[in-house]
Amino acid sequence: MGKEKLNFDRYDALGLSELIRKKKVHPKELLEYSTKKIESLNPKLNAVVQLTVEQAKNRLSTGKIPKGPFFGVPILIKDMIHSVRGERMTSGSKAYDKYLSPDDSEFVSRLRKAGFVFLGTTNVPEFALMGITEPKLHGPTRNPWDPERTPGGSSGGSAAAVASGMVSLATGSDGGGSIRIPAAYCGLFGLKPSRGRVPVYPLGRIWQGASADHVITKSVRDSAAVLDLVSGLSHPEAFELEKPRTPYLAETKKHPGKLRIAYSIESPIGTGVNEDHSVAVLDTVKLLKSLGHKVTEAKPDIDGKKLAASFLMMYFGEVASELQIAKSFLGRKASMRDVESTTWILGLLGFSVSAGEFVSQMKYWDQASYRMGEFHKDYDLYLTPTTAEPPAKIGELAPKFYEEIAMQIVGRLGLGKLLLATGLVDQLVEKNLSRTPFTQLANLTGQPSVSIPLSRTRLGLPIGLMFTAARGREDILIRLASQLEKARPWADLAKS
Numbered sequence: 001m002g003k004e005k006l007n008f009d010r011y012d013a014l015g016l017s018e019l020i021r022k023k024k025v026h027p028k029e030l031l032e033y034s035t036k037k038i039e040s041l042n043p044k045l046n047a048v049v050q051l052t053v054e055q056a057k058n059r060l061s062t063g064k065i066p067k068g069p070f071f072g073v074p075i076l077i078k079d080m081i082h083s084v085r086g087e088r089m090t091s092g093s094k095a096y097d098k099y100l101s102p103d104d105s106e107f108v109s110r111l112r113k114a115g116f117v118f119l120g121t122t123n124v125p126e127f128a129l130m131g132i133t134e135p136k137l138h139g140p141t142r143n144p145w146d147p148e149r150t151p152g153g154s155s156g157g158s159a160a161a162v163a164s165g166m167v168s169l170a171t172g173s174d175g176g177g178s179i180r181i182p183a184a185y186c187g188l189f190g191l192k193p194s195r196g197r198v199p200v201y202p203l204g205r206i207w208q209g210a211s212a213d214h215v216i217t218k219s220v221r222d223s224a225a226v227l228d229l230v231s232g233l234s235h236p237e238a239f240e241l242e243k244p245r246t247p248y249l250a251e252t253k254k255h256p257g258k259l260r261i262a263y264s265i266e267s268p269i270g271t272g273v274n275e276d277h278s279v280a281v282l283d284t285v286k287l288l289k290s291l292g293h294k295v296t297e298a299k300p301d302i303d304g305k306k307l308a309a310s311f312l313m314m315y316f317g318e319v320a321s322e323l324q325i326a327k328s329f330l331g332r333k334a335s336m337r338d339v340e341s342t343t344w345i346l347g348l349l350g351f352s353v354s355a356g357e358f359v360s361q362m363k364y365w366d367q368a369s370y371r372m373g374e375f376h377k378d379y380d381l382y383l384t385p386t387t388a389e390p391p392a393k394i395g396e397l398a399p400k401f402y403e404e405i406a407m408q409i410v411g412r413l414g415l416g417k418l419l420l421a422t423g424l425v426d427q428l429v430e431k432n433l434s435r436t437p438f439t440q441l442a443n444l445t446g447q448p449s450v451s452i453p454l455s456r457t458r459l460g461l462p463i464g465l466m467f468t469a470a471r472g473r474e475d476i477l478i479r480l481a482s483q484l485e486k487a488r489p490w491a492d493l494a495k496s
Contacts (some may be wrong), residue, residue, distance in 0.1 A: 008033050012219040013073050013168040013226075017115075020072045027060055027072025027117060034074040034119055037166045044147060047160035049079055049138045050088055051120040060117065069225065071115030076161050076170040079121040080128045080154065081203065081213065082108050092124040092135035095326045095338040106201040107213045110230045111171070122157030122170055126340050127322050129315070131181050131436050132397055133157055136340055140394050143185060145461055149391040152182035158216050159186040169222055175211035176311060177386075177439025180451035183216050184386035184464025187453040187490060189481070190216050191223045194471050195446030196239035197231050205238050208314050208362065210443040220481045224248035227474065239446070241472055248478050256479035259293045261467075262375070263383035268304025268441065271434040277385040280455035280463045284383065287454070291483060300375040300382070302368050302441070308433055311440045313353065313361035319343060320350025342399060369445040369471075376470040381480065386451040386464030389435040438466060448474045452481055453490045 006025060008016065019025045035053050042048050056074075059065050065072065077084055080091045083101035090096045104112060112118070123141045125133050133156025134140040143151040144164040151160040155172030159182030162170050172179040174192040183190025193212045200206050200213065214230070217223045225248070232243035263285055265278045288295050323344075326334040336344050375382070433440070442449035448471070451464035469476045 009165045011168065012217065013070060013075075013222045014219070016073045016168055017070050027065070028057070030072060030074055031056055031060065031117055031119070034167055037164070038120070038161075041144075041164050041166060045142045045144060045160050045164055046139055047122055047141050047151075047157045047164065047166065048076060048120050049090070049123045049157065052087060052118060053120070055087075056117050056119055065117060066113050066115050068113055068115030069229070073116055074119045074167050075111065075116040075215075076120055076122050076158060076167050077108065077118060078124060078155055078158050078171045078173060080124045081105065081173050081206065081211075082171050084108055084118055084121075087121070089121070090137060091128070092126040092137055093339055093343070094137050095330060095334060097137065099329055105203065106199040106234060107171075107230055111226075114226075114229045119167065122155070122161055124155070124157060125153045126343050127319065128154035128173065128175065128178060129319065129343060129346065130154060130397075131177065131432075132392060133160075133182075134394065134398060142394060143391055145185075145187065146391075146459075148393055149461070150185065150394060150397075152185040152387075152391060154178040155182045155216060159183060159188055159190075162186070162188055162216050162218060169215045169217045169226070171213070172216045173206075173211050173213045174439075174443065175207040176315075176443050177436050179214060179216055180386050180439050180449060180464065180466060181436050183451045184453070184466075185391040185462065187462030188216050188218060189220055189223055189450070189452060189490075190464070191227070191450045191474070191477065192442060192448060193227060193231070193474060194241055194448045196233075196237070196241040197227075197448070197472075197474065199230075199233050199235065199237060201233075201235045201237065207318055207443075209239050209446065210311075210314065212443075220478060220485050221249060221252045224252050224478050244475065246475065248474060251475045251478040252482040254479050256476065256483055259380040259476070259480060260378065261288055261293050261295045261381045261383055262298040262379040263295060264297065264299040265385070266299065267388055267434070267437045268299075268302070269308050269430065269433060269437045270305065271388065271430060271437060273385065273388045274390060274457075276390070276455075276457040277388060277463055280465060281383065281385055284454055284465050287484070287487060288383075291487060295383075296379070298379065300371055302371050304437065306364055307368055307444060308437070308440065310361040310364045311444060312432075313358060316346055316350035316353055317358055318350070319346040323347045365444040368441070372441075372445050372447060373470070380469065380476055382468045384438045384466050384468075386438060386466040387436050388438065390457050390459070390461050390463075392435065442468050445471070447471045448477055450477045450481060452484055454484060454488055
């Protein structure tokens with residue numbers, strides 16, 4: 001009797017690893033399958049910007065893949081922060097087009113030890129700055145659900161790759177929603193861990209501690225299993241959380257109990273929320289109540305616009321720092337020729353902000369954290385839509401021609417202080433965050449937060465529902481997510 005023909009798209013990463021352990025499939029078959037999927041789908045989606053198939057084949061054939069729990073399972077790596085020894089990492093920027101990573105980051109090192117087969121890197125907006133993935137260096141990534149729309153950002157390439165079935169999971173990082181937004185737009189599960197849960201060595205304080213690394217997955221259990229492997233610190237870091245006593249994978253099998261859940265549909269910055277997304281929250285409220293949870297309409301006492309302004313102040317400073325760091329690789333000062341116009345203007349704003357202004361804005365992060373601490377005394381979880389709008393059309397949020405010209409002029413004249421004086425920050429808050437105003441809170445307060453694909457728009461596009469827990473309480477999120485996955489399965493959402 002011939003070997004059973006398996007449809008690998010039906011399996012999550014743990015399912016694939018089980019097939020390998022039971023010798024129903026060889027890792028080389030999975031590598032070949034994923035490679036063919038990428039070669040077939042990537043010309044249309046542009047999710048993968050570099051393939052390392054030959055390196056992967058060599059490591060498999062020479063026995064250099066560690067026999068970890070995910071031995072032989074292909075994975076794609078985000079082309080930013082997640083450095084892979086000897087491989088190109090562009091960060092979506094022309095400035096780093098020729099950059100080769102000298103070593104694995106700690107996060108990547110742990111994935112390597114887990115037995116994953118590194119298959120390539122995924123597209124990102126320049127320096128992971130946008131909620132869309134349309135870098136000039138590599139071109140736009142498209143959403144498998146609707147190729148005319150964005151998969152979100154900054155982990156948009158990773159989400160598009162997983163949603164299309166190229167791989168069962170891919171890495172992401174989340175400094176303002178960059179795991180949760182693409183997960184929401186692509187019908188996937190996206191968890192941002194607590195600050196200090198996952199090591200950031202050797203880069204240190206990424207986005208002042210707002211950014212966290214993890215994976216974008218099809219299933220809750222994959223996310224939990226990987227979090228078990230990457231959590232816990234090996235070097236002293238600015239932010240540290242102890243490794244939990246109970247494995248997160250074990251939490252997927254526990255009942256969450258009767259949770260106290262607050263929900264809100266209001267945008268924290270006062271902008272609109274799409275009706276489909278509002279309805280999705282109310283529908284989720286009904287589902288939660290049917291499962292025995294106590295759900296109340298309530299929101300934390302936090303000034304959303306003030307928090308958003310604080311987020312953008314960090315944003316400006318980080319871009320300015322990135323431009324300074326580029327000097328060591330370029331061998332000269334970075335110029336407007338090296339980066340996109342929007343990036344240059346953001347950096348110009350960063351150079352125009354005083355140290356005092358920066359520190360004053362950062363203090364509101366701690367104030368918001370204290371208030372969320374009080375909020376979680378009454379509520380275990382906070383529910384909102386992940387995004388306020390469906391994914392934008394490709395090119396819809398790109399600077400118009402006249403805006404591009406204006407940015408070129410401002411950039412060449414170095415008018416950063418003048419731009420700040422015009423109230424530009426308030427305009428940027430509304431323009432850049434109106435579609436995604438909910439995700440930044442958890443980044444600045446350091447809380448774990450997850451997007452779960454529980455609904456769809458009237459056009460059939462996925463809608464993510466976001467749950468946020470107190471810092472360090474990923475266990476609650478994973479238990480509830482597992483319950484919701486059973487109550488409303490989303491396992492067949494992959495697009496091919």
